[in-house]
Amino acid sequence: MTKTAYFLILFSILPSLLFAQSIDDAFSQEKMRKDLEVFKEIRLKTNSGLYKYRTAQQIDSIYNWANMQIDKSSTYRDFYNIILQLTDFEGSVHNNTSIREKLNQSLRAEKKGYFPYPIKWIEGEWIINFEKGEIPLGSEIISINNEKIEDIIKKLYKYYTTDGINKTGKQIGINYSFSKYYRLNYGLTDTFLVKYKKNKSSKINEITIKSIGYKNYYVNVKNRFSKPYDDVNYKDWKDNEIYIYKSIGKETGVLTINSFSMGNEEDSRHLKYVSFLDSVFTAIKKNDIKNLIVDVRYNGGGTDPNDLVTYSYLTDRNFSENKQAWISFKKIPHLKYIESKIPSFLRFLGVGKYNKWFQKEFYTEKENRFYQGPLSEDHKIRTPNKQAFKGKIYLLISPRIASAGSLFASMVAGNSNTTVIGEETMGGYYGHNGHTPFTYILPKSKISTSFSIVNLEQDVPKEKNQAYNRGIIPDFNVNQNFEDYLNQKDTQMNFTLDLIKKNSSE
Template identity: 25%
Template sequence: MFKRSLIVWLALALTVCHGGTTADKTIENRQLLEVAGMQKDLTILWEAFRDIHPAYGLYTSGDSLQAVYKKTRDAIRQPLSENEFIAAIYPFVSALKCGHTQVKNSVHYKPVAADGLPQLPFQVLVQNDRVWVTTHQLKTLQTGDELLSINGVPVADIVGHGADLYAADGNNRTFKELFLSEYGGFEDACNKYYRWKPPYEIKLKTLQGTLKSITADTLPDKAPLAEVVQEVDNYKDWSTASSTDYLPLRFLNNSTTASFEVHTYQYGDTLIYEKAFREIREKGIKNLIIDLRHNTGGDLRVAAKLLTYLADTPFQMVGDLWARVPDPGATRFEKYFDTARTTSFIQSFKPTGIRKNGHYQIDFQPDFGPMLSNTGLDKKDHYNGKMVVLIDGATFSSGAHTAAVIKQYCPSAVFIGRETAGGSEGCSGGSIQRLTLPNTGIVIEFPLLRVVSVLSHPTFGHGIIPDYVVAYTPMDILTKKDLDLQKALEIIAR
């Protein structure tokens, strides 16, 4: 059984960033954190970033990050709740530009009330600093209305502050747009940054281009949607294999085209891969769609198994592995780290003592297999046909590494969708520690290593950019229309 120690899943970040920090609901009876303790903890975090974090200085200069640290520290002038402290320091954490570095509540944290923060009576689609209404409970709105301002604040400002509440790799925006759209991030900005209470004064532009002002109040969760539409059946012309369990393998009727959804890597996936690619071979599939959308990572060895069926030649899963210190498992910050994860690091990685390009080379322990050297291909069920790869703003960590290996070792593969959340040049990850700040108990998911991708020509500071970028409309979201799949079928038919 594979050990879950190589890459932290982004699914954890979803909980950390949204659900895990919205439970603070009333001012009464909260245990507030002392100013001195919060400032001391922020200083510890700054020093840990400066001294050992693998992303330090890559996307944000040390001087710039230090300036954000000082501004954040100086702004902490009164006692705060845990969630207020987390919201206060997240812009500093985000400025590091590492998607694996996320903030969590203390282990003893408990919600203090049951009524919840205000919930907007609509959901949104965020693209390029613009915001459109998707589903909604208000009859004064319609799907596709573009929000221009709330309470006099331009939506671009709300988006900017909401984006600061989540860390992402490099200069990536699709990851943040996904959080703002799908995981309540726009609402978080209204609640956590602006601390607005309903009703909200909203200015918008309708689908017909008319400027309009409305007053919007919250509605109960069970209030019906104001617009109900028929959802698109994207797979009505497909049949689904019965042997691949939670990883759907579908075959387009009367064709030689198949689609395989590759979700966040689990240890049972390798057995499913065997069944899937056997069936793909037996059915004579010539066009294969590999769906990596929302693949948030997992164990790279599982990803490597997938690549044995897809790569054109023997492949290398990781381009390089390094740390900023000779042994990141033994530093002055060790006392703040989780001892179990330190043990896992020792079992999984091996410091070499070799210094190269200002970094210290790290190797995998033998149990991980040849991550830094060639892995052979599957001889029996290897796929040799045309390949289309679907990616999006939640293709992260080892999901993004998978996309990078396909791009490097399957040069004819076509990529469709949106920029991956994971950086095309790699990510800070490998071993994710839990740094517990001693005065507040706040926990920081803290990567120790830099996992370099195999791409020969990555786009620095960005994920893998698709060959065909697909943008969705609010109505596409409402009807769940799969434009990526439609584009893939269009490319295959050429």
């Protein structure tokens, strides 16, 4: 064997020796502590949202908890779950923590250990959302392996981040990936003892079911009973599906906006959307539409200024995107850990232009915060469009709404002529961390951790029913009921149409 061939083989073997190939592999507490220290330093110096919803005492307390958890931990999965708990505790929908792709590949290759059936939250209960399994469709789950389902769900919250202390948004992830989350939290499980109640029965039944593999679970998810109704929560919207307007009768219109991902001012998709809005609201005014249903239930965000342009047709006030925005650094911290293809020892050569941009954009320093200047586009004062709607607005919201979607929905919800219907959003009413995502790689575990660095205060009025650390709270809390679940009906839209009919007759 030549020396060159020897080194090629050696370097191909080294990665598998250095890094875990399964999330259940052993991982030393020494490495955990090193990565925890790095993770905390990154958060303290870079993440302006660290204390958005938590006090310094609370943050110190959870890091003390993390240190104590390491004392009880021995595997890569143990440490990953600790980092996930810290990530979720901060309360930002833009937070994300993930394992290396090779470990994801090993999860996808697992042939057993996964709970077989997708589940769904309906009317305060977690039910079986699969029609051809051993447990009847719609059965309420009481416990799995002698642990109450509500206790299990609380442990799985950390896998799907939302703004503040919002919980409804976490249902989006749990409804789809319950089995994966269960596996990440509890490890591989051969069998599951399930206690359940059939629909409209008080009798508790018990059954032991065998586990299945990762891929087979997601086959069942694709065949879940509710897919025809709730697939809108998970799909990537095609250009011709993003927005639509239709009339219902002579006095009511429905404007549906499923995303704001239509590019910036120069993008042809944005220009087409602006033209669509102008034609729609011209027609609304001409036809004397009195009630406008604005349906953004499946809008997870997108790009500026699509959200702001849309709001200009739904308001009678001058407004801006943000009241204020700030970051927590003058120069990008911890360059050697930031995700980049450039070797760490060379990164200082290219970072100068980015630091100059941050210093130009966030130039007002106050109490170790760097605020966006008043000339920023984000603080530009915008005016209502001449065709702005002046009738009654019925805003439909859901846990799916986040980021630019929740910014838009918050502004509309703050209007005096708006009635909000649906479920609390995962995106915050008063603000969020957004705009500029940073990703860091922890040195020992190679866990990737991402967050948005700009702390935003949205231009919305203070409302008694809106809490600082929650999503948008509806005026009418309306969830899909069990009967409508079985019949794939839209409870929220039907409620809204009935409310309009009632209001019109008064």
